[in-house]
Structure formats: structure tokens, C-alpha cells
């Protein structure tokens with residue numbers, strides 16, 4: 001199957017390390033397809049050398065940036081303009097069919113069966129299920145599509161400033177046209193879903209095939225104790241609570257490639273440095289993930305509604321299931 005490939009992208013060293021874990025997890029689960037990574041020049045030579053050991057092809061691309069700060073502000077992810085760089089994946093015409101996977105995904109078993117699907121197959125986005133999430137998708141490289149996408153991006157832009165808004169407008173009939181193009185959610189399970197529908201996660205979570213660490217806190221933002229297999233969050237905000245069991249799996253895989261990283265002189269410590277922590281949030285407090293977070297500061301109901309609408313619900317605090325149920329009970333009585 002040399003004309004089919006898994007493709008990912010990294011524009012810096014942190015996502016490069018994420019990609020290494022993804023690539024290693026695909027190898028561990030014995031994929032028969034090629035592994036390809038798109039890199040921008042910002043990725044250091046050391047990381048690149050290690051990526052060359054794990055991936056069959058390391059392809060240098062230029063950064064495509066939507067520079068759409070207004071729309072990106074709406075999703076509170078100013079850094080995601082560079083996700084337009086993903087569009088380069090359509091130019092990989094040496095392959096007939098590919099599966100793009102975000103560098104913040106981890107596979108838990110062999111998923112080669114996804115190559116039976118057609119363009120554009122993807123799983124629903126947990127925030128708006130009539131949109132597909134662009135963390136995992138099946139597509140067919142094509143220069144025509146690539147050019148159309150580039151033209152579309154300059155003419156129409158993206159409603160969220162990132163690749164997901166753009167691709168959903170481009171493949172606009174995904175929600176209704178063909179159910180075979182809806183990948184089961186277990187191919188792109190995100191932490192958001194775990195906390196917004198816990199009983200479903202308990203029921204179906206054990207069948208998960210791909211975990212997606214969607215949101216602004218990534219596994220590499222945690223610290224890990226390889227002896228106790230415990231993860232501790234260096235940064236915390238209620239919008240990005242990740243199931244620590246999966247973070248710990250990510251770190252397990254990362255730890256297994258540590259010797260290779262050391263060999264190539266990549267620093268051991270990938271926890272966020274001071275500058276990055278500051279960038280992540282002004283109001284972040286340092287605490288461990290395992291104990292429940294302290295009560296949220298009092299905010300006005302208008303502000304709370306705004307947060308909720310922007311996907312920043314405080315699921316562990318005021319917006320917890322228990323609190324919502326209490327409110328419903330009050331109304332019903």
C-alpha cells in the first residue's frame with residue numbers, strides 16, 4: 001500500500017513532538033501505510049532528524065496563515081491561523097488517498113480500515129456536530145482541489161479563522177450528503193465530549209480508536225512521572241480538561257522514544273517554559289489535575305453565558321452537570 005499515507009503537520013518543535021508520538025503510535029499498531037509529515041522551517045534540525053527516523057517522508061512546506069485575528073479571537077485561539085498550512089496536504093499527489101491527522105492525536109489501535117472511506121470523510125465536531133472536525137479526515141490529494149482550496153481561502157476566508165472553518169465551507173454538503181463520510185466519533189474522540197456527555201463516554205469510551213487532545217492545553221503541557229505514571233498539569237483552565245488516563249498514555253509513548261530524542265540532542269524537558277505559560281492564559285493557576293479545581297470566581301450571568309457560547313463552559317464548576325440538574329429541578333418544581 002505504498003500509494004496511501006497517514007499525513008500530519010508541525011510548524012514548531014512542540015507540535016513536532018506531538019507528531020512523533022502520533023507516528024510512533026501508528027507504527028506500534030502496525031499500520032501498513034506510509035507515514036508523512038509536513039514541516040515548516042521553524043522546526044529545529046534535531047527534531048527533524050528524529051522525525052526522519054519515524055516518518056517515511058518529511059516534507060518541508062511554507063507556512064500558510066489566515067492572519068484572520070478577528071475570527072480566531074472568537075475561538076480564543078489566535079495561534080490557529082497557521083493551520084491553513086494543512087492545505088498543503090492536498091498537494092501530496094504521489095499518494096492516491098491519505099488520512100490527515102492532527103499532531104495532537106494518538107491512535108490506540110490499527111485504523112487502516114479508514115482507507116476504505118472516500119473524500120471527505122471525518123467525524124462530527126463535538127462543538128457543532130453538523131461540522132466535521134478536521135483533526136482526522138480522509139482525503140484524496142489533487143492539484144485541482146489544492147488550487148481550489150487556496151483560491152477559496154483567499155476569496156471566502158474561514159468562518160473560524162482556521163482550517164476547520166475553511167474546510168467545512170468547502171466541503172459544505174458533508175452533514176447531509178452521504179452518511180458513509182461520517183466517521184464514527186471513536187475515530188476522533190476529544191476530551192470536550194468526555195465532559196459534556198459523561199455517560200456516553202462511559203458507554204462507548206472503551207471502544208475509542210483515536211484520541212484527540214483538542215483545545216489549548218496539550219499533553220506536552222503536562223508533567224509526567226514515569227515511575228508512578230502520574231500526570232500533573234502545569235497549566236489549567238476549565239475549557240481544556242483532558243482525561244488524564246489518555247494524557248498518561250500519550251506520555252507513555254513519548255517516554256518510549258525519549259532515548260532516540262536524547263541521542264539527537266533534544267532536551268528532555270518539554271513542559272511549557274515561562275514564556276509559553278504566560279502566552280497560554282493570563283488567569284491560569286498552577287494546580288494538579290487530580291483534585292477538583294477550586295470554585296470558579298464569581299462571574300456575572302451575562303459573562304457566564306458568553307463563555308458558554310464560546311465553548312468555555314465551566315464543566316467542573318458552575319456549569320457542572322450537578323448544578324445544571326439542580327437548576328432544572330428548581331424550574332420543574
Ligand code: UDP
Pocket residue numbers: 008009010011012015079080082083101102103104105135213214215216
Ligand atoms: N499546528 C501546528 N502549529 C501550530 C498550531 C497547529 O503545527 O502552532 C498543526 C498541528 O498539526 C495541530 C493542527 O495544526 O495538531 C491543528 O491545531 P490544534 O491541534 O492545536 O487545534 P485543535 O485541535 O486544538 O482545534
Ligand code: MN
Pocket residue numbers: 102103104105135212213214215
Ligand atoms: Mn488538534
